[in-house]
């Protein structure tokens with residue numbers, strides 16, 4: 001089973017996780033820029049964070065043969081802090097980088113005017129840079145949030161086929177299914193979706209434009225739930241090809257629209273010198 | 284290495300017109316370099332060049348872009364390094380010995396050697412490292428041994444390796460022996476060449 005996790009915050013995960021993910025078949029990941037639990041107070045700290053997403057983190061992933069790409073954006077939570085808003089001016093520089101395959105995570109948290117402005121502005125950036133957009137949907141007031149999200153996406157003029165609306169569930173999937181957007185589902189140990197519920201949704205809505213991610217981060221989450229979902233699909237009678245479509249070909253097709261997805265020589269971990277520092281336990 | 288040799292090596296890029304235009308653009312409008320530098324790998328490729336050995340296409344293209352600047356090479360190298368992803372940083376480091384900058388960009392070597400990205404550490408130990416002060420150079424060579432970077436990446440290794448480096452390597456070898464772990468063969472060979480030997484000797488031979 002080859003797995004592409006289209007949404008996982010590896011910055012918050014350990015090197016052991018990379019090892020377990022690689023062993024479970026995860027060969028590629030996309031790490032969206034988001035918030036880190038602790039609110040940031042200046043633009044410079046975002047610079048270091050974004051630099052890590054296009055520097056250290058891909059290197060760390062490469063040690064285990066995992067290909068790492070990123071999406072970059074000012075997340076909706078921190079778009080509300082005037083100290084962080086100048087991050088928007090930094091984005092064009094990052095949106096030119098090879099490893100950046102979308103603008104994201106953008107969207108709503110509390111649906112404030114500041115979030116409106118950041119969301120619309122960053123959709124325009126996606127269009128200007130010819131990149132897809134990864135859209136986070138709010139955890140509270142979710143259905144209303146998804147409706148408003150879709151209205152902003154429609155207004156922006158971005159091709160819906162270049163938009164991934166994420167963190168959907170049984171209720172919100174209905175709102176997005178016929179919009180032409182891609183649909184993302186985050187499989188979590190407790191909240192969001194579970195593998196059996198995900199299988200039900202795939203039965204109902206099919207596998208087209210459907211993406212499954214672990215969204216693993218610093219909270220209770222599990223980077224192997226993509227694999228668990230693939231296994232649950234097989235047990236429920238889906239074919240290997242169905243699983244490959246959901247866990248590999250769909251994310252490749254979505255992020256491939258950036259023209260920057262680099263999956264060449266994935267088996268070859270020659271990205272580093274043999275016996276590098278991480279595999280040896282660092283210094 | 285010379286810009287002419289890199290230019291000749293890049294004759295086979297998929298889109299030679301793009302490269303020609305990019306080099307002319309940088310010469311005429313230096314402010315254009317950040318964006319061209321960022322997208323160079325997507326336009327030209329990332330594979331290894333058959334010649335010169337040890338160079339990739341993207342490194343060579345980016346190094347040429349830097350050499351094409353009319354002035355301000357050190358400032359541009361510094362900015363491109365600071366704002367670059369790992370591959371861009373590596374290309375800046377490879378380009379440094381080709382630029383008319385004296386020792387101005389040594390701080391970039393310090394930054395690269397401090398990282399835990401072995402590709403950056405390796406790129407910092409090319410010919411431009413002649414400007415690196417000896418203690419920092421010794422630490423960097425030791426870090427290569429520590430992290431498994433082949434010593435073949437170190438420019439002028441034998442010319443510069445001294446007694447103090449030999450003592451540091453011998454101490455590492457002793458530590459490794461005590462832990463039942465092997466020293467990389469190239470480090471053991473260097474120690475042998477330095478006359479220190481990798482085998483502990485006793486003080487009372489007679």
Ligand SMILES: [Zn+2]
Nearest residue numbers: 032034105215
């Ligand atoms: Zn997320």
